[in-house]
Amino acid sequence: MKMQLPYLYFTFILCTISFKAPVMRCQNVTCNSTDLRALINFSSCIDSGIDGWDISSSGCCSWNGVTCDNSTTSSKRVVKLELARKGLGGSICKSFEGLDELRILNLSANFLTGYLNPYHFSLQKLEVIDMSNNDFYGQLLHGDDLPSLWYVDLSMNRFSGSIDATYCSMSPLIEVLNLANNYLIGEVSESFVKCSSLQHLFLNGNQISGTFPKSLLQLRDLRTLKLQENLFTGSLNDGIGNLSKLVKLDLSFNRFNGFLPDVFDQLETLEHFSARSNKFSGQLPKSLVLDLSQNHLGGSIPYWIGTFKYLLYLNLSSNSLTGEIPEGLTELPSLIDMNISLERFATKIWSSIPSLDLSYNMLTGHIPPSTGKLRKLHILNLKYNSLSGPIPGSLSRMTSLETLDLSHNKLSGEIPDTLRELSCLSTFNVSYNQLHGEVPETGQLATFLCTSFIGNPGLTCGWDAYSPPAQTPPPPTPVVFPSDKMTIMGWPFVFGVPTGFVITVGFCFVTGWIFPKPEKRKVRVIRIGR
Incomplete structure (x- = not known):
């Protein structure tokens, strides 16, 4: 039995090798010769080549970033190039024309430069660029x-010139078009009306002018x-208001x-709207608003703003709003009980x-005591207004x-002792008001x-009571009196240095370190001669 064990082990290894051989041959299957030629042409203009590409091999399907189809033929077609x-x-510098089965082309986040010409991408089946x-x-x-x-992303490059909708005419299926952060100028072309399937358009970070594109x-x-x-x-x-499927609209800066047109109630799917740093004027519209800071909006804050069921973030800072804070603003359901909006936010970030x-x-006017109901609110900023009256103790809720x-x-009265219960509070400021009394000495405050x-x-x-937490004190700095200050160039230095030099040189001469005495020199010669 012992003699059979090595034989069985050897047989097992042979079977394993024979089983793996077909698999290895499948992994090294050659790609289509036209595809191979196109990839080699592409790599010839890439500085220092591409890691994982062996252009001497015909098995380009195993190259880094290259994906072939699942056909069973011995010559597979390249369908993805993701680098x-x-x-x-x-x-x-070379055409991708040979890759006529290519569906996805991703060369993002590299250091590629130069022009992009039409003949680079004349691919009938291309879906993503x-x-x-x-x-x-x-x-x-x-x-x-x-x-x-259906997907084009050319953002964060140096493209210039005007914007047109050529993509829409060459592909009726275009859904995502990202041209952000380039050097595009001029007005948005009217030909964008042909982009009937467009769902996501990014033109931010350019120098586009004109009015809102009709x-x-x-x-x-x-x-x-x-x-x-x-x-x-x-x-x-x-x-x-016709864009009834809008989810995010950003017109800021x-x-x-x-x-502002009062049409936001028609945008039922809108989740984010920002128009900060513009010159909008007039009153707030009676529909969904989120970030309208740094404009010239006037009038009062409408009471019905509290009816927005899913409003989590409201920024109206740096405007010219007047009047009192409406009670309705403290009725925002999503800031009272976040569970109300869990279903809506399940698929949103x-x-x-x-x-x-x-x-x-x-x-x-006063800060509404009902503000304390906003239990889910993280930031409440009311600085630089003319609010008066006491600080509501209900804010502790x-x-x-x-x-x-x-x-x-212009707040008055005492700081409510109940605010010490705000255990999550990390920033608190009531400076420059008309408050009196003592600052609570316990709790978070x-x-x-x-x-x-x-x-x-x-x-x-009490300044001592509100000094920063104690830290390990640094070592005390020694007190140096005027008579103790160290002087580098003084009379002791002037007389001491020359005197020490003369004594040292004289000692060397006397002891024979520099010029040995004759008898000592003779002894040295004799010793060397030996």
Whole structure:
């Protein structure tokens, strides 16, 4: 039996090798000769080649970033070329024409440069082009006929010139078009009306001018529209209400002016709207608003704003709003009980912290005691207004509150002792009001410095009690009196250095270190001679 064990072991190894052999042959299957030639032409213009590409081999289906189809033929076709973030440099100087089965082309986040010409991408089955975050320049990529194309991302390059909708004419299926962060100028072409399938359009971070493009108002399936950081002017057309499927609309950092059209109630799917840093004026519309900071909006805050069931973030700072804070603002369901909106937010990602920012306005009146109902609110900023009256003790019920800024108002009375219960509070400021009494010495408020309470002449704050937490003191600096200061060039130095030098040289001469005495020299010679 012992003699048979090595034999059985050897037989097992042979069977394993014979089983793996067909698999290895399948992995090294050759790709189509036309595809291989196109890939070799492409790699010839890439600086220092491409890692994982052996151009001497015909098995290009195993190359890094290359995916072939699942056909059973011995010569497979390339369907994906994905080389994102591979550190590729150089240009695209050869045509991809041979890759007529290619569906996905992703060369994003590399160091590629040069022009993109139509003959680079004359591929009938191409569905996705992602050339973002490179250094391509010149006119935007155009193609003759790409009937299957639905996704184009050319953002974060150096493309210049005007914007047209060539993509829409060459592909009726285009859904995503990202041209953000380039050097595009001029107005948006009216030919965008041909983009009937467009759902996501990103034109932010360019130098596009003109009024709001009317052609975009015809895109009924549009869900994301980003036009921020451009040079758009004029008022916002009422026709924006036709974009009933919009989920995100960002017009911030432009030069829009005039009234905001009261059409937001028609945008039932809208989740995010930002128009900050424009020149909008007039009153707030009676429909969904989120970020309208840094404009010229006036009038009062409408009471019905509390009827927005899913509003988590409201920023109306840096405007000219007047009147009192409406009670309706404290009725926002999503800031009272987040569970109300769990179903709606199950498939959405919110980056904004639940906030209410009404700072830098001209609001008057009292802070509504019902504000304490907003238990899910994280940030409440009411600074730089003209609010008066006491600080409601009911604010202690805002158990999620992290930032509370009531500074630079006309608030009076004492600081409610109940605010010490705000255990999550990390930023607190009631400076420059008309408060009096003593600062609570227990709870969360005891952790803040007196700088959070200054500017209230009647408010007592012990500086010692609100100094920073004790730290290990540094070693004491020795006291140096004027007579103890060290002087480098003084009379002791002037006399000491020459005297020491003379004594040292004289000692060397006397002892024979420099010029030995004759008898000692003789002894040395004799010793060497031996």
